[in-house]
Amino acid sequence: ADRFKTELCRSWGELGRCKYTNRCKFAHGVAELRSIDRHPRYKTTPCRQFHTRGLCSYGSRCHFIHGETD
Numbered sequence: 001a002d003r004f005k006t007e008l009c010r011s012w013g014e015l016g017r018c019k020y021t022n023r024c025k026f027a028h029g030v031a032e033l034r035s036i037d038r039h040p041r042y043k044t045t046p047c048r049q050f051h052t053r054g055l056c057s058y059g060s061r062c063h064f065i066h067g068e069t070d
């Protein structure tokens, strides 16, 4: 399957930069994420798992909000 820009770039998310710049196959920010793969309620609801446990097994692929910058 074509996963181009369907996931957030880990480097971008953790460091705020990425050595691949615009050649990166991952999305640099939610604005670059391809909406075709987004959940209808993508990032509209706080993640219960993240807010109760402080972490979420889905990481950046989670459809729910993890924080202020998410």
Ligand SMILES: [Zn+2]
Pocket: 009, 010, 011, 012, 018, 019, 020, 021, 024, 025, 026, 027, 028
């Ligand atoms: Zn990147």
Ligand SMILES: [Zn+2]
Pocket: 047, 048, 049, 050, 056, 057, 058, 059, 062, 063, 064, 065, 066
């Ligand atoms: Zn989550």
